[in-house]
Amino acid sequence: MEAAASGGCGSGPPLLLSEGEQQCYSELFARCAGAAGGGPVSGPPEASRAAPGAATAASGPVADLFRASQLPAETLHQITELCGAKRVGYFGPTQFYVALKLIAAAQSGLPVGIESIKCELPLPRFMMSKTDAEIRFGNMAELHGTKVQIPYLITEKNTFKRMDDEDKQETQSPTMSPLASPPSSPPHYQRVPLSHGYSKLRKSMEQMHPAPYEARQPLVQPEGPSLGGPGAKPLRHQASLIRSFSVERELQDNNSSYPDEPWRITEEQREYYVNQFRSLQPDPSSFISGSVAKNFFTKSKLSIPELSYIWELSDADCDGALSLPEFCAAFHLIVARKNGYPLPEGLPPTLQPEYLQAAFPKPKWECALFDSYSESVPANQQPRDLNRMEKLSIKDMADFPVPTQDVTGDDKQALKSATDEALPKDMSEDSATPKDSNSLKARPRSRSYSSTSIEEAMKRGEDPPTPPPRPQKTHSRASSLDLNKVFQPSVPASKSGLLPPPPALPPRPCPSQSEQASEAELHPQLNRAPSQAAESSPAKKDIPYSQPPSKPIRRKFRPENQATESQEPTTAVGGPASVATVKPHPTVQKQSSKQKKAIQTAIRKNKEANAVLARLNSELQQQLKEVHQERIALENQLEQLRPVTVL
Amino acid sequence: MAVCVAVIAKENYPLYIRSVPTENELKFHYMVHTSLDVVDEKISAMGKALVDQRELYLGLLYPTEDYKVYGYVTNSKVKFVMVVDASNTALRDNEIRSMFRKLHNSYTDVMCNPFYDPGDRIQSSRAFDGMVTSMMIQVC
Numbered sequence: 001m002e003a004a005a006s007g008g009c010g011s012g013p014p015l016l017l018s019e020g021e022q023q024c025y026s027e028l029f030a031r032c033a034g035a036a037g038g039g040p041v042s043g044p045p046e047a048s049r050a051a052p053g054a055a056t057a058a059s060g061p062v063a064d065l066f067r068a069s070q071l072p073a074e075t076l077h078q079i080t081e082l083c084g085a086k087r088v089g090y091f092g093p094t095q096f097y098v099a100l101k102l103i104a105a106a107q108s109g110l111p112v113g114i115e116s117i118k119c120e121l122p123l124p125r126f127m128m129s130k131t132d133a134e135i136r137f138g139n140m141a142e143l144h145g146t147k148v149q150i151p152y153l154i155t156e157k158n159t160f161k162r163m164d165d166e167d168k169q170e171t172q173s174p175t176m177s178p179l180a181s182p183p184s185s186p187p188h189y190q191r192v193p194l195s196h197g198y199s200k201l202r203k204s205m206e207q208m209h210p211a212p213y214e215a216r217q218p219l220v221q222p223e224g225p226s227l228g229g230p231g232a233k234p235l236r237h238q239a240s241l242i243r244s245f246s247v248e249r250e251l252q253d254n255n256s257s258y259p260d261e262p263w264r265i266t267e268e269q270r271e272y273y274v275n276q277f278r279s280l281q282p283d284p285s286s287f288i289s290g291s292v293a294k295n296f297f298t299k300s301k302l303s304i305p306e307l308s309y310i311w312e313l314s315d316a317d318c319d320g321a322l323s324l325p326e327f328c329a330a331f332h333l334i335v336a337r338k339n340g341y342p343l344p345e346g347l348p349p350t351l352q353p354e355y356l357q358a359a360f361p362k363p364k365w366e367c368a369l370f371d372s373y374s375e376s377v378p379a380n381q382q383p384r385d386l387n388r389m390e391k392l393s394i395k396d397m398a399d400f401p402v403p404t405q406d407v408t409g410d411d412k413q414a415l416k417s418a419t420d421e422a423l424p425k426d427m428s429e430d431s432a433t434p435k436d437s438n439s440l441k442a443r444p445r446s447r448s449y450s451s452t453s454i455e456e457a458m459k460r461g462e463d464p465p466t467p468p469p470r471p472q473k474t475h476s477r478a479s480s481l482d483l484n485k486v487f488q489p490s491v492p493a494s495k496s497g498l499l500p501p502p503p504a505l506p507p508r509p510c511p512s513q514s515e516q517a518s519e520a521e522l523h524p525q526l527n528r529a530p531s532q533a534a535e536s537s538p539a540k541k542d543i544p545y546s547q548p549p550s551k552p553i554r555r556k557f558r559p560e561n562q563a564t565e566s567q568e569p570t571t572a573v574g575g576p577a578s579v580a581t582v583k584p585h586p587t588v589q590k591q592s593s594k595q596k597k598a599i600q601t602a603i604r605k606n607k608e609a610n611a612v613l614a615r616l617n618s619e620l621q622q623q624l625k626e627v628h629q630e631r632i633a634l635e636n637q638l639e640q641l642r643p644v645t646v647l
Numbered sequence: 648m649a650v651c652v653a654v655i656a657k658e659n660y661p662l663y664i665r666s667v668p669t670e671n672e673l674k675f676h677y678m679v680h681t682s683l684d685v686v687d688e689k690i691s692a693m694g695k696a697l698v699d700q701r702e703l704y705l706g707l708l709y710p711t712e713d714y715k716v717y718g719y720v721t722n723s724k725v726k727f728v729m730v731v732d733a734s735n736t737a738l739r740d741n742e743i744r745s746m747f748r749k750l751h752n753s754y755t756d757v758m759c760n761p762f763y764d765p766g767d768r769i770q771s772s773r774a775f776d777g778m779v780t781s782m783m784i785q786v787c
Contacts, residue, residue, distance in 0.1 A: 290761030305771040308762035312774055320759035618691065621684050628681065 024123055025097045032061040032096070062096070069103045079103060082114065262341055263348035265332050265356070273328040287321035293330070300334050306343065310334060313347045325356035648738070648784040649746065650714065651675040651730035654754065656766060657723060659683055663769040666730070667784050679728045682708045682716045686726050689718070703751075704744050719747040727751070732784070746782050753778045 066076045083098035104123055280296060281288045297307050314330035329351040337343055651666035666675040685708040705718035719727040727750050731738055757763055757772045769775055
């Protein structure tokens with residue numbers, strides 16, 4: 001071979017190849033030639049030119065191979081030039097071997113030159129693509145030939161060590177083959193083998209490292225490098241987060257020691273979850289209610305959509321409560337998520353409630369109470385309630401027009417972002433309460449609770465500020481109505497029943513309560529004829545409108561308000577009357593009994609107002625239908641006219 | 648197979664609306680909106696005494712030349728509106744009813760999730776999204 005090599009190439013340098021090198025190079029040459037189906041080919045830079053006689057390596061695979069050596073392009077060009085391929089125009093065996101030798105030299109850090117190939121060199125290393133690796137891998141192992149190396153970021157420093165490990169790898173690769181099986185599981189489990197490898201690395205088992213990657217490389221290659229980098233960091237990062245969430249680090253390591261099952265719950269984890277469950281709910285066979293679980297899981301500081309998704313996965317029977325296996329599944333998913341595992345598309349089989357019930361027998365409850373969570377759970381709830389109360393009372397004390405304007409500003413923006421014209425009453429209520437309390441998500445819905453607690457009353461007191469922007473939206477819906485026309489009493493008889501305005505406006509629990517009394521007399525005449533019965537309450541509602549000094553914004557919208565307010569049958573109706581009776585008093589504590597009565601009267605008034613508003617609603621909808629028909633008629637006319645008009 | 652599915656809250660704002668992606672989705676929104684009037688009309692027509700006996704499925708709300716609009720209302724006045732292609736004559740009433748029933752079940756499941764705030768848009772529930780996708784016309 002050497003003689004042929006030196007004889008074959010005219011101007012090529014005499015080449016001394018060792019046994020191993022000979023075998024390897026001939027292998028590679030055969031592959032390159034075989035890959036192209038034989039036949040004459042040119043070197044990479046040149047056009048093809050038929051080479052007489054000797055087999056040549058195809059340029060395609062050769063180029064791939066050279067690129068796989070991970071040398072920069074100019075080096076490769078240099079090499080091809082030196083080996084003579086450029087000159088003769090093709091890659092004969094000589095040129096190929098010289099090129100390989102030069103590649104080895106370059107990879108070892110030696111300058112690319114003829115002199116360097118004279119000395120003994122390690123074999124050139126190539127990073128294979130997926131298909132190449134599958135082709136070559138089997139043979140490489142047998143031949144102890146060119147090593148297939150994965151340029152894993154962390155193991156870069158191991159490259160030279162691998163020469164020594166070559167022999168060991170042979171024995172180790174069979175043992176590592178079980179690891180090859182996990183990657184065949186769904187792609188999002190890719191992180192598992194990598195994390196496994198990473199944890200092993202952390203434990204400084206570096207020798208094991210290359211082999212597992214090698215074994216998995218054919219399967220994992222495309223995803224490997226990309227996941228390896230980010231996978232390494234989030235694991236470390238999340239680990240510290242876990243500690244703060246008071247899950248033991250060992251649990252995490254135990255988790256990763258099941259490389260094929262990140263969703264399997266270990267014994268320690270199970271114990272921990274069960275204890276947590278006990279802290280929330282003493283009876284192991286009953287359920288944790290939704291709100292309790294929500295408070296608990298919110299402490300994990302995951303985002304609400306993620307928590308919502310975890311709940312969806314773990315509450316298998318969708319009953320709004322978590323039994324013990326469901327709770328363990330949910331907790332485990334949260335732990336996994338905090339460790340950086342992406343959430344699965346569906347509940348993994350090892351987290352199914354039946355599986356969990358069967359796998360672990362019911363634990364015996366011990367007498368010892370659990371510490372941080374059991375105490376912190378009620379403790380957290382109380383401060384939250386207190387916070388809310390404080391915030392509400394502070395709001396009370398503040399000058400009302402100011403916060404309302406701020407809130408209306410917020411509201412306008414919030415409403416503008418809404419796509420539909422319908423009034424989002426909920427949004428207004430939400431923005432009424434402080435924005436940060438929204439993130440707590442633990443507050444009860446005021447509408448659904450008919451509590452007589454102080455905070456509820458205060459909350460209703462806050463409703464009023466928000467409505468003003470709403471008319472802006474509804475105005476657009478009723479924009480086709482000429483509202484001014486509607487308001488005039490001379491409006492056609494068909495609309496006589498209509499009232500411009502019963503404005504279900506949220507009451508301004510403003511300091512100017514005294515004004516209300518006087519304006520209450522003014523307004524009844526201005527407004528509605530039909531709703532005599534509820535005159536007193538609507539009158540109170542009107543009052544807010546007519547307070548120019550305190551509500552400049554409101555005044556602008558007044559005409560629209562009056563028309564469109566009626567379209568909100570249930571606008572914060574609870575607020576108005578109750579607020580009118582509730583004094584905006586900073587010290588609320590001493591008025592609990594008064595407020596109970598006030599709330600009862602409020603309820604009565606609300607019912608009346610509801611009836612009125614419902615009537616108005618139907619009337620306005622009639623109007624809307626008529627307008628709708630007008631619109632259709634107009635559109636028809638437009639259609640008829642369209643072809644005629646010249647554009 | 649529906650062309651557009653919408654869930655409207657009691658206060659007549661949308662909790663969830665999704666339509667087949669076409670060039671002018673706004674017209675579906677408009678149709679749903681106008682159908683709300685018809686829904687309210689049907690509800691009120693039943694009378695207050697019959698609230699308990701009122702059937703949840705409202706049937707065909709109104710037809711246009713291209714589409715038909717069906718309605719369904721729950722006991723808490725949450726409305727489901729579905730727009731289907733009028734050319735799809737094979738679609739029977741029973742199928743529409745079953746579609747609404749599925750919608751209702753998925754909606755209650757979303758409600759059971761404590762992390763869902765009633766009155767919010769339904770945007771985080773993949774199960775609900777998946778169910779609606781299965782009901783919509785598959786457009787490549």
